Amino acid sequence: MPQLNPHPWFLILLLTWATTMLIFLTKTLNSKHLNHLMPSSLQMKTPPSWTWPWF
Template sequence: MPQLNPDPWFIILLISWLTFLLILLPKILSHKTNNCPTPQSQDKLFLPPWNWPWL
């Protein structure tokens, strides 16, 4: 059964992953995001207790 022969497909898989990791991934990771998250304030937010009508 020829589809079980991994010889040509393993090399194709290996070359495609190496291409992705060595060429495409650094280009993708070099982009900067436009919306940098701002840190929230350190003050604790006061939440009043809930008034449960059935209690």
């Protein structure tokens, strides 16, 4: 049985890992900016009172 040269397989593994990490990094950085903070003037000062509907 012939021996496989590990050098090209290591390069393929390294490039695959780097590509996957780059994709995850861009997804992570893009998802951090989805939630925008509201200015304090638009936020409600006190929440409305709440009761159980059957009481």
